[in-house]
Amino acid sequence: MASSNTTPLLSLRNITKLYPTVIANDKINLDVMPSSIHAILGENGAGKSTLMKLAYGLIEADEGEIFWQGKPVDLRNTAAARKLGIGMVFQHFSLFETLSVVENISLTMPGSRKALSAKIIELGKRYKLDVNPEASVHSLSVGERQRVEIIRCLLQDLKLLILDEPTSVLPPQHIRSLFDALRTLRDNKVAILYISHKLEEIRELCDTATILRAGKVTGTVNPNEKTAKELATLMIGHDVPSVEARHTQRTGNDPLLTLSSVSFVNHDPFGTSLHNINLSVHSGEIVGIAGVSGNGQQELCRLISGEHIDKQLAANAIEMMGKPVAHLGAAARRQLGFSFVPEERLGRGAVPPMPLAKNALLTAFEHGMLNKGFLKKKAIEQYTEKCIEDFDVRCGGPDATANSLSGGNLQKYIVGRELMLAPKLLFVSQPTWGVDIGAATAIRQRLLDLREAGIAILVVSEELEELFEITDRMHVINSGTLSPSLVTAQLTPNDIGEYMIGNQNASANSAETAHAI
Amino acid sequence: MQFKLERRVEYSKKMLIATPIIAIVLSILVSSVLLAILNKPILLTMHSFFIAPFDNFYSITEIFLKFGPLLLIAQALAVGFRAKVWNIGAEGQMIMGAIAASAVPVYFVDSTSNWLLPAMIVLGALGGIAWASIAAILKTRYNANEILVTLMLSSIALQILYYLLLGPWKDPMGFNFPQTVMFQDEALFPPMFSGVRLNVSIFIPIAFTIGIWLFMEKHFGGFKLVVGGLAPNAATYAGFSAKKAVWSSLLLAGFAAGIAGMSEVAGPIGQLQRSVTSGYGYSAIIVAYLGALNPIGIVFAAFFLSVLQIGGDVALVSADLPISAVHVFQGLLLIFYLSAYAFVNYRFHIVRPTLQPKANLTS
Numbered sequence: 001m002a003s004s005n006t007t008p009l010l011s012l013r014n015i016t017k018l019y020p021t022v023i024a025n026d027k028i029n030l031d032v033m034p035s036s037i038h039a040i041l042g043e044n045g046a047g048k049s050t051l052m053k054l055a056y057g058l059i060e061a062d063e064g065e066i067f068w069q070g071k072p073v074d075l076r077n078t079a080a081a082r083k084l085g086i087g088m089v090f091q092h093f094s095l096f097e098t099l100s101v102v103e104n105i106s107l108t109m110p111g112s113r114k115a116l117s118a119k120i121i122e123l124g125k126r127y128k129l130d131v132n133p134e135a136s137v138h139s140l141s142v143g144e145r146q147r148v149e150i151i152r153c154l155l156q157d158l159k160l161l162i163l164d165e166p167t168s169v170l171p172p173q174h175i176r177s178l179f180d181a182l183r184t185l186r187d188n189k190v191a192i193l194y195i196s197h198k199l200e201e202i203r204e205l206c207d208t209a210t211i212l213r214a215g216k217v218t219g220t221v222n223p224n225e226k227t228a229k230e231l232a233t234l235m236i237g238h239d240v241p242s243v244e245a246r247h248t249q250r251t252g253n254d255p256l257l258t259l260s261s262v263s264f265v266n267h268d269p270f271g272t273s274l275h276n277i278n279l280s281v282h283s284g285e286i287v288g289i290a291g292v293s294g295n296g297q298q299e300l301c302r303l304i305s306g307e308h309i310d311k312q313l314a315a316n317a318i319e320m321m322g323k324p325v326a327h328l329g330a331a332a333r334r335q336l337g338f339s340f341v342p343e344e345r346l347g348r349g350a351v352p353p354m355p356l357a358k359n360a361l362l363t364a365f366e367h368g369m370l371n372k373g374f375l376k377k378k379a380i381e382q383y384t385e386k387c388i389e390d391f392d393v394r395c396g397g398p399d400a401t402a403n404s405l406s407g408g409n410l411q412k413y414i415v416g417r418e419l420m421l422a423p424k425l426l427f428v429s430q431p432t433w434g435v436d437i438g439a440a441t442a443i444r445q446r447l448l449d450l451r452e453a454g455i456a457i458l459v460v461s462e463e464l465e466e467l468f469e470i471t472d473r474m475h476v477i478n479s480g481t482l483s484p485s486l487v488t489a490q491l492t493p494n495d496i497g498e499y500m501i502g503n504q505n506a507s508a509n510s511a512e513t514a515h516a517i
Numbered sequence: 518m519q520f521k522l523e524r525r526v527e528y529s530k531k532m533l534i535a536t537p538i539i540a541i542v543l544s545i546l547v548s549s550v551l552l553a554i555l556n557k558p559i560l561l562t563m564h565s566f567f568i569a570p571f572d573n574f575y576s577i578t579e580i581f582l583k584f585g586p587l588l589l590i591a592q593a594l595a596v597g598f599r600a601k602v603w604n605i606g607a608e609g610q611m612i613m614g615a616i617a618a619s620a621v622p623v624y625f626v627d628s629t630s631n632w633l634l635p636a637m638i639v640l641g642a643l644g645g646i647a648w649a650s651i652a653a654i655l656k657t658r659y660n661a662n663e664i665l666v667t668l669m670l671s672s673i674a675l676q677i678l679y680y681l682l683l684g685p686w687k688d689p690m691g692f693n694f695p696q697t698v699m700f701q702d703e704a705l706f707p708p709m710f711s712g713v714r715l716n717v718s719i720f721i722p723i724a725f726t727i728g729i730w731l732f733m734e735k736h737f738g739g740f741k742l743v744v745g746g747l748a749p750n751a752a753t754y755a756g757f758s759a760k761k762a763v764w765s766s767l768l769l770a771g772f773a774a775g776i777a778g779m780s781e782v783a784g785p786i787g788q789l790q791r792s793v794t795s796g797y798g799y800s801a802i803i804v805a806y807l808g809a810l811n812p813i814g815i816v817f818a819a820f821f822l823s824v825l826q827i828g829g830d831v832a833l834v835s836a837d838l839p840i841s842a843v844h845v846f847q848g849l850l851l852i853f854y855l856s857a858y859a860f861v862n863y864r865f866h867i868v869r870p871t872l873q874p875k876a877n878l879t880s
Contacts, residue, residue: 307753331756340754348750353528361740362755373737 007070009034009160009191010055010086015064017050024050026215027064032160037182037192039202039223042212043235044407044434048195051212052162055193056088057081087153088162091169093145097138101131101148109155116155123154127188128181141501142292143174150181154190161185162193167201168462171292171500172493179205197235199228211235236437255280256425256456257304257338258319264299264310264480272296274303274480279458281425286447286457288471288488290464290496296480297460301429304458305340306330320425334363339423341415343430343460345407349414352403356395357384359402360417367421383420391416392442408439415443419450426450429460444470464493478502522859523866532861537807537818540854547853548846555842562836566828566846569835576827578715582785583795583823586611586777589722590801591819592729593773595810597766599733600742601749604767606652606667607774608798609674610645614775615782616678617644619789622704623686623697633704637783638776645775648674649767656767657760663767671798682791696790706784718780725773730812742766774798800826803851806858822847 008031017025024047032038042048053059055066057075066073068084075081081088095104102117109116117133124130129147137145146166153161163182167175182192182205196202202209202223209223211234219234257280264274274296281287291297302308304318306329316324321336330340342348350359360383361369369380384398393413395405402410411432418426431447432440447470451457461467467474468488476483476499483499545563552559570576590607597604618641621633651670655661682695691698706716733739745752745762752759777797782789804822808815829843 305754306756329756329758330754334756342754344750347748348754351744351748351751353747354744358740361737362744362751365737370737374735375737375740 006033008032008067009069010193011067011070012051012055013065013067015051015054015061015066017047017054017059018062023215025054025061028212028215028217030210030217030220032191032193033208034159034191035186035189036207037186037194037205039206039209040193040195040212041197041199041202041209041223041231041235043197043436045214045436046212046235047215048197048212049164052088052164052193052195055081056086056162082156085157085159086162087156087158087160089146089149089153089164089166091164091166093149095137095145095148098136100134100136101140102133104137104148105133105152105155108152119155120151123151127154127184128177129154141174142169143171143178146170146178147181154185158190160191160193162195164195165197166194167196167198169292172464172497173501175201199231199235202231203228213237232437253282254322255282255319256321257281257427257458259304260317260319262303262313262317264303265312266299272299272480274299277482279475279482279485281456281458283424283456284451284454285472286451286459286470287485288467288474289458289460289477289482290467290474290500291462291477292500293462295477297429297477299480300477301340301342301427301460304427305342306333334421335366337422337424339363339418339421339426341411341418341426341428341431343433345410345414346403350402350410353401355399355401356388356393356405356413357381357398359413360384360387360398362417364417364421387413387416387420390420407433408435411435411443412439415446419446423455425456425458427458427460431459431461432463432466440466464496468493476500521866522863525862525864528861529864532857533809536809536854536857536861537814539857540807540850541821543853543857544846544849547849548842551842551845557836557838562832562838565832565835566825569831570824570827575713578709578713580820580823580827581719582715583826584819585719585722586780586795586797587801587804587822588816588819589725589773589777589780590770590797591804591808591815592722592726592812593770594801595805595808595812595815596729596733596739596742597770598805599746599810600762600766601746602656602763602766603664604649604652604667604770605664605802606649606669606671606798607770607801608794608796609667609671610648610771610774611778611781611794611798612671612674612678613648613778614641614645614771615778615789615793616674616681617641617647617775618779619686619697619700619782622700623789626698626701629701629703631703633701634706634783637704637779641779641783642772642775645771645773645778646768647771649771649774650764653764653767656763663763667767678789678793679791682789686789688788697788699788700783704783705787706780714785716780716784718784721776721780726812726816733812738765800847803847806851807854809858825850 010032012028012030015025015028016023028051040048040051050059054061055075057078057080060076066075073084102113102120105120106113106116120131120133129151131144131147131151137148140148146169150161166178170178186192194202194206203226206223209221209231210217211219211221211231213235223231259277259279262274262277266273272295277300289297303310306325309327309329311327313326315327318326320333320338323336325333325336346352351362357380360380361375364383367383369376369383381398387393388395388398391412393405393416394409405413415428415431428447431443435443444466447457447459459467459471471488474486474488474491474496476496478500479502486495549559552562570580590611594604594607618637621637621640625633648670652663652666655666656663679695682697686697688694688696688698706718709715709717709719741752741757742762742765744755745757745759749759778793781793786793800822804815804818807822808818825846826843832838832843833840
């Protein structure tokens with residue numbers, strides 16, 4: 001806690017921010033001390049990002065005051081915030097891929113490129129943020145890009161650095177070096193506001209943690225003195241539910257999904273091409289695909305779901321339930337007993353302005369909902385009501401529009417809708433993205449139960465903990481190449497990390513390389 | 518005080534109904550100002566526009582004569598607009614329908630067969646469909662923008678019409694006027710009542726409206742089109758073909774516009790001539806939007822615009838207005854409608870001064 005004889009660097013007093021449907025921040029008080037790492041902890045939708053945007057001058061508060069070193073300030077825009085010495089690194093980087101590091105930085109910083117280059121190298125040495133100023137950004141790893149963003153903030157007289165979920169894009173190895181750099185920064189009189197929902201990280205790194213729940217502060221604690229469980233309870237308001245994993249032997253031997261040497265050339269220069277992907281999923285097992293986003297997951301998902309049909313592939317390059325499907329559309333694959341939950345819920349998994357009943361029709365239309373093409377209103381409503389009840393979807397009923405539901409409830413609805421199709425093969429992309437812990441646990445438990453029931457399940461996720469919790473086998477995708485099949489029980493997160501950065505791949509730099517499984 | 522346009526959480530049903538009314542009221546107000554500037558009698562003009570069309574039975578049948586083709590084309594266009602297929606070339610599809618249908622009486626001048634009219638209906642539909650499918654092929658094969666293609670195809674259709682009327686199809690006894698022979702009675706729809714131009718073809722748009730309503734509200738096909746328009750990624754995810762949506766939207770519009778063109782040559786005009794479309798292909802776009810792309814709303818919108826057109830004709834004579842005044846009024850109507858429609862999904866939000874004034878004192 002703040003010692004009484006020091007003035008906080010940044011103080012927020014009774015900050016309230018209203019959005020049309022929610023109170024994003026409700027009378028928030030926050031003190032950030034100089035030379036400290038201060039965590040803002042909360043679930044998705046707790047108001048963390050809103051609060052940080054307020055502190056960086058991106059949005060203005062509806063009520064409340066902001067003090068900088070004890071004096072009231074008006075953070076009307078980001079320029080005002082930067083002038084005070086506040087910098088921010090977003091989850092999605094704002095770097096031009098085609099330019100070099102120093103070119104990117106010189107876009108926003110005065111000074112010759114030569115002087116800037118020297119400065120970048122010097123800062124890199126001092127704060128353990130090594131990066132080559134002449135390298136093109138597209139050749140940098142995510143971790144290096146993040147360093148560029150931090151250095152860009154350091155080039156101004158930085159006093160407070162705001163980081164929004166900085167580890168969500170990093171493989172485990174790079175998290176260590178980020179933490180080292182952040183500690184060095186703190187010891188050099190830079191305060192850090194660290195937004196995250198990852199408890200262990202916060203316990204390891206941060207000096208103070210302010211916990212938000214539903215827009216309100218529920219506590220300010222020293223995270224080292226609390227267990228992860230106690231922090232989680234503050235974060236979600238009740239005890240953390242846990243899943244019951246039963247790692248029994250898989251029941252079936254016939255693969256229900258097989259990809260044989262699937263390659264895909266992406267003509268989008270910033271998309272990812274896929275190289276010689278081999279993958280199989282049997283009934284009664286959960287197979288996971290780990291990897292940092294943007295390494296070909298999107299492309300692989302669309303090829304498996306049938307949303308993208310590549311006529312270059314042989315028809316049997318993708319097989320489902322033993323049948324060649326590479327040339328079949330999404331609806332035809334669904335008829336074979338395949339079901340897919342995409343990561344984007346609004347606009348892909350569901351039509352936002354349509355009621356839930358109409359959204360049931362989207363994929364379940366073959367299940368007795370049509371009579372010679374005409375809609376059977378009763379059948380559609382019954383299906384929807386059953387889904388709402390069985391999957392505990394909190395909503396206003398079948399007439400509630402999809403966009404009126406919270407992310408977690410809509411995800412439960414979409415998962416429910418797909419499971420009621422009684423699939424033999426289920427493919428779920430990012431099953432718990434933006435879903436609160438309670439709903440996430442329910443969804444994971446449901447997947448494990450289905451595995452027991454003999455369904456073949458493929459899961460793509462960026463949450464390593466999630467994959468370790470539920471999968472039997474894992475693959476790691478990196479630059480469009482899939483690692484060999486790995487048995488989850490014999491793995492550590494570090495092993496996965498090595499694959500994520502391509503280390504176990506003898507010639508990781510050559511994207512052309514294919515490897516046998 | 519500052520105003521901000523803010524997205525509504527849910528679209529406003531009240532605004533949806535109020536929008537056309539607001540648009541009509543504003544159009545009347547602004548055109549009144551314009552009339553005052555032009556020194557034209559405002560009340561007399563408004564009377565000509567909105568009351569005179571109902572003065573007598575003949576005038577009322579004339580309203581329905583306009584109502585038919587507007588309704589027919591607007592219903593089909595609205596289906597495409599909901600699927601986000603922007604066919605603005607119904608005018609050209611209508612011309613091609615009229616041309617194809619006219620081939621029958623032009624080449625069988627002396628025939629009195631009862632099959633003349635059915636053959637014209639079929640050919641009229643096919644003419645419109647053929648013209649629309651050019652845009653569909655270019656869109657689905659080469660991703661050519663259908664807005665440009667359909668619009669330019671309308672210009673081409675017009676040139677084909679002019680060529681035929683000045684060349685091979687010109688009435689040899691017609692004093693060199695650019696028009697075909699007058700069609701024989703067997704090639705014309707029988708009139709509804711004696712002494713009026715309104716004919717039995719009015720039942721086609723009415724039946725078509727019922728069909729479209731059923732399709733859009735009760736049928737899976739309509740649902741697929743709407744999903745494709747609202748959330749293309751969701752349509753791909755569900756496995757609905759985007760190409761099929763483009764094809765069915767354009768073919769439906771081609772069919773409707775072709776029949777509309779055919780009904781003109783086999784109805785009030787009775788021959789093929791240069792002004793065969795009366796601009797219905799473009800007015801139908803206004804009708805479709807004025808009716809909020811809803812099959813029932815379009816019925817009202819088509820009727821309203823028909824009254825306006827007849828009223829415009831009356832005003833030309835009684836209030837000595839130029840024809841462009843009628844077009845200005847229609848244009849105002851569409852502009853105000855589209856502006857007002859923004860408030861179905863958005864609302865004004867008053868931004869209060871932020872932070873305490875105290876904070877502004879220091880710097």
